[in-house]
Amino acid sequence: MINQLVDKIKKTGAPIVAGLDPTLKFVPEHIKKKAFAEYGETMKGAAEAVWQYNKAIVDAISDLIPAVKPQIAMYEQFGVEGMIVFQRTVEYCKEKGLVVIGDVKRGDIGSTSEAYAVGHLGQVQVGSTLCRGFDEDFVTVNPYLGSDGVKPFIKVCQEEKKGIFVLVKTSNPSSGEFQDRLIKGVDEKGSEERPLYEVVGEQVASWGAECMGDSYSYVGAVVGATYPEQGKILRKIMPKAYILVPGYGAQGGKGADLVHFFNEDGLGAIINSSRGIIAAYQQEKYAGYGAEHFADASRAAVLDMKEDIAQALAARI
Amino acid sequence: MINQLVDKIKKTGAPIVAGLDPTLKFVPEHIKKKAFAEYGETMKGAAEAVWQYNKAIVDAISDLIPAVKPQIAMYEQFGVEGMIVFQRTVEYCKEKGLVVIGDVKRGDIGSTSEAYAVGHLGQVQVGSTLCRGFDEDFVTVNPYLGSDGVKPFIKVCQEEKKGIFVLVKTSNPSSGEFQDRLIKGVDEKGSEERPLYEVVGEQVASWGAECMGDSYSYVGAVVGATYPEQGKILRKIMPKAYILVPGYGAQGGKGADLVHFFNEDGLGAIINSSRGIIAAYQQEKYAGYGAEHFADASRAAVLDMKEDIAQALAARI
Numbered sequence: 160m161i162n163q164l165v166d167k168i169k170k171t172g173a174p175i176v177a178g179l180d181p182t183l184k185f186v187p188e189h190i191k192k193k194a195f196a197e198y199g200e201t202m203k204g205a206a207e208a209v210w211q212y213n214k215a216i217v218d219a220i221s222d223l224i225p226a227v228k229p230q231i232a233m234y235e236q237f238g239v240e241g242m243i244v245f246q247r248t249v250e251y252c253k254e255k256g257l258v259v260i261g262d263v264k265r266g267d268i269g270s271t272s273e274a275y276a277v278g279h280l281g282q283v284q285v286g287s288t289l290c291r292g293f294d295e296d297f298v299t300v301n302p303y304l305g306s307d308g309v310k311p312f313i314k315v316c317q318e319e320k321k322g323i324f325v326l327v328k329t330s331n332p333s334s335g336e337f338q339d340r341l342i343k344g345v346d347e348k349g350s351e352e353r354p355l356y357e358v359v360g361e362q363v364a365s366w367g368a369e370c371m372g373d374s375y376s377y378v379g380a381v382v383g384a385t386y387p388e389q390g391k392i393l394r395k396i397m398p399k400a401y402i403l404v405p406g407y408g409a410q411g412g413k414g415a416d417l418v419h420f421f422n423e424d425g426l427g428a429i430i431n432s433s434r435g436i437i438a439a440y441q442q443e444k445y446a447g448y449g450a451e452h453f454a455d456a457s458r459a460a461v462l463d464m465k466e467d468i469a470q471a472l473a474a475r476i
Numbered sequence: 477m478i479n480q481l482v483d484k485i486k487k488t489g490a491p492i493v494a495g496l497d498p499t500l501k502f503v504p505e506h507i508k509k510k511a512f513a514e515y516g517e518t519m520k521g522a523a524e525a526v527w528q529y530n531k532a533i534v535d536a537i538s539d540l541i542p543a544v545k546p547q548i549a550m551y552e553q554f555g556v557e558g559m560i561v562f563q564r565t566v567e568y569c570k571e572k573g574l575v576v577i578g579d580v581k582r583g584d585i586g587s588t589s590e591a592y593a594v595g596h597l598g599q600v601q602v603g604s605t606l607c608r609g610f611d612e613d614f615v616t617v618n619p620y621l622g623s624d625g626v627k628p629f630i631k632v633c634q635e636e637k638k639g640i641f642v643l644v645k646t647s648n649p650s651s652g653e654f655q656d657r658l659i660k661g662v663d664e665k666g667s668e669e670r671p672l673y674e675v676v677g678e679q680v681a682s683w684g685a686e687c688m689g690d691s692y693s694y695v696g697a698v699v700g701a702t703y704p705e706q707g708k709i710l711r712k713i714m715p716k717a718y719i720l721v722p723g724y725g726a727q728g729g730k731g732a733d734l735v736h737f738f739n740e741d742g743l744g745a746i747i748n749s750s751r752g753i754i755a756a757y758q759q760e761k762y763a764g765y766g767a768e769h770f771a772d773a774s775r776a777a778v779l780d781m782k783e784d785i786a787q788a789l790a791a792r793i
Contacts, residue, residue, distance in 0.1 A: 182591070183602065191603065200603035232588045236595035237602075238609035242559045264584055266618065268648035268722075271549045274499070278553035285500065285554075286508065286517035292555035301583065303620040304646050305653030329621050331585035336622030337676065341660040343669055352660055355672070359654065405585075 167225030178433025206240035219454035261295035330383025330406030391419035408435030414471035478689035484542030495750025536771035583618035590628035647700025647723030708736035725752030731788035
């Protein structure tokens with residue numbers, strides 16, 4: 160699946176993933192009105208509004224981009240009805256030829272991570288039958304529990320030719336609270352101190368060596384666009400890891416910040432934008448589209464983002 | 477809710493939480509056979525088997541214990557059908573008067589953690605209506621993203637009088653890979669090096685000070701029974717945090733290992749056992765019950781566990 164992702168990035172010329180992270184305040188009033196009229200102001204009504212909103216955006220942008228990243232929390236907040244729409248969104252995006260990265264940030268002890276891994280990427284045994292659950296192409300994984308929390312995901316990736324992105328340095332303001340803590344050098348690297356995110360990055364490179372695609376590993380990393388300097392270092396520590404970069408746009412990351420996340424082959428990074436794309440119509444820049452044409456505003460935002468990244472990459476050469 | 481948990485622990489004399497972590501290999505054949513006959517070897521069939529299994533166990537032990545901890549991964553592996561049974565299990569246990577700890581280990585950047593927090597503990601706004609999602613009493617939270625990933629949970633806990641348990645030192649063999657890394661002292665504590673789990677523990681104590689119940693905080697911690705020495709230190713670092721202790725039984729933790737997790741008031745810790753209780757009938761010790769009477773075996777295992785902990789606590793005085 161990492162090979163397919165790389166191919167699609169080359170084909171579209173857009174190292175972009177659209178974050179399908181719908182909150183109801185992003186969904187235009189006319190969609191909510193219709194959904195609530197049909198199902199009431201209920202979880203089902205909310206989920207229906209989210210579904211119609213997602214579908215229109217995906218229809219408007221699926222030819223431009225290689226991948227989408229639905230953030231499961233935004234669906235889980237609506238309980239079971241939200242999870243039904245999460246699944247429907249995953250299926251629909253795959254039908255549209257998009258690679259689907261489930262932003263689930265799961266991670267637990269071994270046997271439990273195994274359950275998450277089969278539920279999101281693999282197949283679960285029911286009697287003599289194998290059944291598929293949410294069936295994303297990639298998921299994000301939290302590394303706090305160490306190797307035996309991550310390896311069950313890697314095992315399923317090897318079987319299914321799917322992939323993961325491990326949280327290394329997240330985009331949020333307080334990510335440094337633990338991730339930046341200086342770790343005493345007590346291993347083969349000698350006595351040099353280095354931040355926790357580098358230690359995690361080294362581990363990602365080591366896990367990734369176990370499952371290589373053609374040029375990149377099935378094991379990628381999450382590094383926030385809001386930390387370009389750290390991105391530069393991590394790019395070197397994990398040369399074969401695709402880096403999923405959140406934090407562009409609304410969180411403050413700019414095109415010029417992104418160049419260090421890419422390798423010299425122009426590959427190796429995929430930039431996420433969520434509300435910058437899906438709620439573009441709420442920005443002054445795209446307000447002319449109006450709420451009725453929110454999906455066209457999303458398309459325009461994707462084209463602008465593509466141009467911004469291309470210019471930044473061109474400027475570095 | 478922390479006050480209710482403490483009251484129930486006192487009332488039952490059992491600082492025990494039963495981990496409702498069903499995998500199909502724990503579910504007796506006669507239950508699976510019936511469920512598959514009705515719904516086929518499908519996700520729905522698997523979920524129905526899990527539900528019947530859970531219900532029988534809860535009916536057999538709910539008078540003995542204060543709380544249950546369903547591990548959501550074991551439900552999520554069965555997709556949407558699994559999530560329906562997760563919700564049904566949460567509701568049923570609450571009807572039975574049990575405190576429900578959703579073992580979800582969620583954690584993300586601020587706005588996303590907020591969605592998880594309202595979805596699992598709070599209420600989500602749909603139009604002018606407030607709706608409840610999974611509605612557990614407590615959830616477990618992963619701290620890797622720092623304060624702005626944890627605080628949205630704390631905010632909802634303050635509003636709803638609910639609680640969280642933050643992962644500090646997990647029970648699995650490789651938990652030390654990152655959690656035990658020695659952190660250079662760069663803060664008010666001076667230059668002394670200490671492991672990451674202590675730094676996280678200090679933060680738990682600080683978060684917890686913001687929302688105290690009568691004698692313990694709404695913000696608790698997860699510390700594995702498999703690491704009793706670390707438990708001893710963490711007990712002192714977080715005196716007001718209730719410690720949720722996984723790893724008893726199947727993972728290797730013994731009654732004698734547990735005493736250091738408790739405060740001198742005999743409170744402050746609640747010990748989880750999952751397969752040791754729910755799959756007791758598969759152990760040699762309880763094999764006499766047979767698969768037909770699996771729930772009675774679970775009851776016997778709870779009574780033995782209660783005795784083991786009581787003896788260990790008595791022996792320390």
